Amino acid sequence: MGEVEIVLPAASSAAVSTDGKLLGLLVISGLITLLVASLIGLFAVRYRRGSKASRDRLPNWFARDLETVWTLATVGLFVAIFAWAASQDFALAVPPANSVEIHVVGKQWMWKAEHPSGQREINELHVPAEETVELVLNSQDVIHSFYVPAFRLKQDVVPGHTTRMRFHTEKIGTYRLFCAEYCGTQHSAMIGRVVVMAKEDYADWLTRQPEGDDLQEDGKKLFVAKGCAGCHYGSSKVRAPRLAGVYGSQVPLSDGRMITADDEYIRDSILQPKRDVVAGFEPIMPSFAGALSEGELVSLTAYIRSLAETETAR
Incomplete structure (x- = not known):
């Protein structure tokens, strides 16, 4: 064994x-x-039955101070443990x-x-x-x-x-x-x-x-095969947001909000395109919910992310 x-x-x-x-x-x-x-x-020994230990009531100030010290010590210990444990999560989030x-x-x-x-x-x-x-x-x-x-x-x-x-x-x-x-x-x-x-x-x-094919190449092929290139490529006649350099940037929306173009935003824009519409554009993009597998969504996101990296390199 x-x-x-x-x-x-x-x-x-x-x-x-x-x-x-x-x-x-x-x-x-x-x-x-x-x-x-x-x-x-x-206490069990000191105040056992028959013990001559004093059982007089303690002064109010003593009970109050003891309770205050005990409460503050407990709260301080809790905060210290919480900060100690949370520091690892904060470090992993960076x-x-x-x-x-x-x-x-x-x-x-x-x-x-x-x-x-x-x-x-x-x-x-x-x-x-x-x-x-x-x-x-x-x-x-x-x-x-x-x-x-x-x-x-x-x-x-x-x-x-x-x-x-x-x-x-x-x-x-x-x-x-x-x-x-x-x-x-x-x-x-x-x-x-x-x-x-x-x-x-x-x-x-x-x-x-x-x-x-790596994720970016898979995503590029899907981008063309699913018709995304017909609207989002620079040569397109359809008025749609260009994707070069968009990943990681701040995108203005039609309702006045600003949103960071991260993985979640790219994913939501593909599956729920009418939720966060880019300012200056009409909500004409169809939803691809149910038309793309999880792996295909990952590949498309990787390709759009690579467009930002290429733009930065220039």
Whole structure:
């Protein structure tokens, strides 16, 4: 029989931080429990039946001051623990300067991953060690939850929304991947593995995988095949917003609002084009809801994002 691990290895920087917080909470809880138990024991002995210990009423000022100190100490401890725990979430929310971006789509009942160069995996995810990895997560059907216990990270993946999950790998190895949200009859079979490899081994693995068109190329083909180019290319006679350089910029809307053209905005503009209409344009674009799969939406978004990168490079 194999060796049973009581404590999972900490395979990411978030795991090390999370384990530290868990240990801290256990120590704090243990000290408070010990304090309360000691006071109960002390009072039980001191004020036992027949004891001559004084039972006179304590002065009001003493009770008031004791209650004030105890309340302030409890509130201060709560705020300190909250700030300590929230600092990790804030750190993970900051987009890294350099990262390996991998697109992952959850569907009943598998995880489909696509690397920047077009390599695809199902229920496996190969990543380089000692690098920050950013997963762009989408669901094709129901709510899933991408969970790697060794990373101490879990991210819900909701249909119709693009979410991101970031982690910095620490240890080379193979770690279990689960869906932590009940998603149907074969939910328990929606498992896989994350393989953390040395950078040289990861580069070698990429070269040995069959390359399809990368996301940007897939998106460009879809952009033409679905008729988007007929309106949004510069040579089009139809008056529609041009997409070069739009990703990441502030877009003025017809109702006077300003909105950032991020993944969510691009996705909503494709599926619900009449919701956030660009100022100066008519709401004539048809909805592509039901006409595009989740993977196709990811590819189109990647292509539109690449148009902004190309414009910036100029």
